[in-house]
Amino acid sequence: MAIDWTLFKLCNSLAGRWPLLDTVIRMLVNEYAVTTALALVLFALWFSGQLPTFREQNQRAVLSAIASILLTNLVIKLLNLAFYRPRPFANHDVALLFYRPSDSSFPSNATAVGFSLATSVWLFNRKVGLVMYVLASSLGFARLCSGVHYPSDILAGILVGVFSSYLIVRKISFLDQLRTIVIQRMRRLLLA
Amino acid sequence: MLHFVSKELALGYLLFSFLSALGVLQWVAARYRLVGLALLDDSERCIRGYGLAGLLVTGSAVWFFVSQWTEILTPGPAGAELSVLFGTGAMCALAVTLIMASLLQHSRNSTPPQDTSDQGQTVTVGCATGRLHIPPSPTEPMPAICIVPRLGAGAESMGTLARRMVQEGLVVLVVNLNEESCAYPGILAILPAAMSLLSKSPEVDPQRLGALGHDLGGDLVIRAASADKQIKAVAALAPLLVDAPVGLGLMQEMPYPQALRWALDRKRTSLRADLNALKYGAKIAPRPLLLVCGAEDRLVTNAPIEEWHVQHRDSITCRTIQGAGHFNLVDHPTALRTAVQWFKEYL
Numbered sequence: 323m324a325i326d327w328t329l330f331k332l333c334n335s336l337a338g339r340w341p342l343l344d345t346v347i348r349m350l351v352n353e354y355a356v357t358t359a360l361a362l363v364l365f366a367l368w369f370s371g372q373l374p375t376f377r378e379q380n381q382r383a384v385l386s387a388i389a390s391i392l393l394t395n396l397v398i399k400l401l402n403l404a405f406y407r408p409r410p411f412a413n414h415d416v417a418l419l420f421y422r423p424s425d426s427s428f429p430s431n432a433t434a435v436g437f438s439l440a441t442s443v444w445l446f447n448r449k450v451g452l453v454m455y456v457l458a459s460s461l462g463f464a465r466l467c468s469g470v471h472y473p474s475d476i477l478a479g480i481l482v483g484v485f486s487s488y489l490i491v492r493k494i495s496f497l498d499q500l501r502t503i504v505i506q507r508m509r510r511l512l513l514a
Numbered sequence: 515m516l517h518f519v520s521k522e523l524a525l526g527y528l529l530f531s532f533l534s535a536l537g538v539l540q541w542v543a544a545r546y547r548l549v550g551l552a553l554l555d556d557s558e559r560c561i562r563g564y565g566l567a568g569l570l571v572t573g574s575a576v577w578f579f580v581s582q583w584t585e586i587l588t589p590g591p592a593g594a595e596l597s598v599l600f601g602t603g604a605m606c607a608l609a610v611t612l613i614m615a616s617l618l619q620h621s622r623n624s625t626p627p628q629d630t631s632d633q634g635q636t637v638t639v640g641c642a643t644g645r646l647h648i649p650p651s652p653t654e655p656m657p658a659i660c661i662v663p664r665l666g667a668g669a670e671s672m673g674t675l676a677r678r679m680v681q682e683g684l685v686v687l688v689v690n691l692n693e694e695s696c697a698y699p700g701i702l703a704i705l706p707a708a709m710s711l712l713s714k715s716p717e718v719d720p721q722r723l724g725a726l727g728h729d730l731g732g733d734l735v736i737r738a739a740s741a742d743k744q745i746k747a748v749a750a751l752a753p754l755l756v757d758a759p760v761g762l763g764l765m766q767e768m769p770y771p772q773a774l775r776w777a778l779d780r781k782r783t784s785l786r787a788d789l790n791a792l793k794y795g796a797k798i799a800p801r802p803l804l805l806v807c808g809a810e811d812r813l814v815t816n817a818p819i820e821e822w823h824v825q826h827r828d829s830i831t832c833r834t835i836q837g838a839g840h841f842n843l844v845d846h847p848t849a850l851r852t853a854v855q856w857f858k859e860y861l
Contacts, residue, residue, distance in 0.1 A: 349579070352586045353596060354527065361600050362538050362571070369542040369551070374763060395593070421588050435593070509761040512550075512773050513608075 329473040330410060333466045337417035344419055350464035351420050353432070356457050360439050363454055367443065368514075378505060381514055383446035385501045386491045387439045393486040394438040395431075401482075402426045411469055419468035429478030430471045433462035437483030445491045458483075516595050523585045524599060530578035531603025537570030539611045547810065550765025550773055551611050555622055616769035634669075634676070639689055640707030641700055645669045647676050647686040648717050657722035657861035658685035658715070660708040663844075664729030665696055665782060672728065674845045675853065682854050684861075685718050687711065691731075696781070698788040705738030709745060722746060722861040726853060728844050729813075730754055730782060733791035740797035747860040749804040749853050752811055752840050755792045755818050757783060763812040767840050776813075792818055799829040804856045806849055808838030831856065 336343060349355055368384045371377030407428035410416050425431075436458030444451025462476045471479075490497060508514030518524035543551035544563025554562045579586070591599070634645035649656065659679055663671045669688040676686045687708055691701075705725060713720035724747040727735035732753030739745040758764075764773035776782075795803065805823070807814055823832045838846040 348587060353590065353593070354530075354582075354586050355575075355579070357593075357596065358531065358534065358600065361604075362534055365535055365604055366538045366542055369539070369548070369762065370546065372546060374759060374761060377762065423589075431593070510777075512760065512762060512764055512770065512777060514762055 323474075326472050326474045330416075330466065333463070333473070334410075334416050334469050336467050337419050337469060347419050347464045347467050350460050351468045351470070356436065356461040356464075357432070359457055360436060360454060363450065363457075364439065364443070367447070367450055377514070379446050380450075381505050381508075382498075382501050383443045383450075385504055386446070386487065386497075387442035389497060390438040390442045390483075390487040390490045391435055393490055394434050394483055397482050397486060398429060398431050398434055401429060407472075407475070409470060410472055416469040418470070420465075420470050423470060427471055428475045429482055430462060430465060430475045431479065432465060433458065433471075433476050433479030434483040434486075436461045437480045438487050439483075441484045441487035442491060445487065516598060518591050518595050518599075520585060520590060523582055523590055524595070526578055526582050526585075527591075527596065528599045528603050530574050531600045532607050533574035534571045535604040535607035536611060537567045537574070539607060540564075540570065541567035543611075543615075546766065548762070548765045549615070549619060550768065550770045551615055553611065553614055553618060555618075612770040616771050619769040634686075634688070637687070637711060639687070639711060640703045642689055642691055642704050644687050644689045644708065644711075645676075646711075646715075647680045647688070648715075649680050649683050649685065652683075652717045655719035655722075656683055656685050656717060657724065657857065658687065658712040658718040659724045659726055659857060659861075660705065660712065660735075661686060661688045662704070662725070662727035662731030662734050663688065663691065664731050665691060665785070667728075672844055675726075675850055678850050678854055679857070682858060684854075684857060685712065685715065689731075696785065698785055701734060701785070701789075702738060705735065705745070706742055709742060713744065720744070724748065724857050724861050726751065726857075728752060729840070730786060730789070733786055733789045736791040736795045736798065736803070737789045739801070739803075740794035745801070747802050747804075747857060748798055749806065749856060750791075751806045751849065751853070752808060752814050752843050753791060753805065753819075754782075754786050754814060755822075756815050757786065758813040758815060766810065766812045792822070795822065796826070799826055802829055802831065802856075802860045804831045804833070804853065806833045806835060806843065806852060808840060808843045808846070808849075809834050809836045810839040811843070813840040 364384050364387055367380045371380050406426045409427045411418050411422060440451055440454035440458045443454050465471045466473060466476055505514050539551050540553060540563055544560040552563060554566060634647040637644050637646045661672045661676060669690040672688050676688050679686045689704055689708060709723055712718050712723055723744055725735040725739055725745050726749040728751040732750030735748055736750055736753060739748040760777045805819055823830050833852050835846055835849045838849055843849050
């Protein structure tokens, strides 16, 4: 845990020094900017692809991402029921750039959702997946710098997100049939 | 139950989601040339489409984050509420885009430039009607072409091609398909009737008759030529041959309501199956057959055409026209030049 606290202090030391950097961190840490950007990437991905085969791969990625979010949120809910960890600002003097969330610090919900979306897409489309990883990483880093999470919370969030997506895409085979059915239905409406 | 915390913030986020999703759809429309999603007429260049997309996404983001800056750094709606707001905004953006793109496309196409210089002479071709175009002051019998447009499109849809052929010294008969003449097997009588009419015309050399069709008209001329030896050369522009894949790709060719009607058109599907041009086309050889397709055509499946071409390389000529789609193929300068030169060579 000592390394966790050392890393937290290192990242949190960036907060409150330069107003411009604080603004950038606040821009990234809120629930509206990065999450909306990730959602817009998914929305664009659904319609993207020059050939029907590429488009279908992208649509499978979008449907997997939606299923992954549900699983990620379920895992986090269960972890929160079993384990409560206070936020860094509860027990320490930290530079806080965000409001004081009251839920458990462990694991980082926002990071888990970001990495869950990015991994689902990355397993189908490497280029777009990489862009989403950058966005998800910036969200995790901003939450660390702003003083609302410990590094271990972020790491756990990443693991939950990646693992949930991997399960959804690679291990639960009946979901593949479900994705096919949804895409076929949407194709009849000319929306896939 | 959903709890949005702040009404102003929730409505602001809904509007932000709507506008940014609208922008994303414009980016997609410009990137993949989806006319069914495009709010701007960007047939040649995509710069305006990308510009509108950037403006909507950036503008809405700047407006939302500047106007709600203090609100977004305080406790607000949770993930479930934000998902509902974003989903609603995105779905509204999609619906508005589909409706607006369709209305704008309709208004753009409602006043096409009309060339009334040569409307041709109206004639009866079996159960259908047609327009006969004869080059001015012919000195000797000329080759003649019977043109069959796609179903639902009148003879005027082939007007550019007909005028071009007449300028090149070809007699042209454009068949005007109507509801009754489109039924199978009655539709098979149209080409023999047209050939009979043309061969009796004093301006026409009965040994130099050809047929050209677009879309399902292409399937019809292939099927008719397989049995009618009077037809010496056949050209099919974007023949359907097999059922086209239904999906988002149709919006590269036409707006959403039109694409939906096209996808649900059972009459076209059954007539294509009845004509079975892919099977009967093999009987045209050794007479020459020209197949022309647009590189951007999303209604024609290329695989059977390529397979057909490989099997009958001696008699079939295949041409792919860059930058042409399914419907604009008949007005594309390269397609017109290809068809006219090919008929002049083989007739």
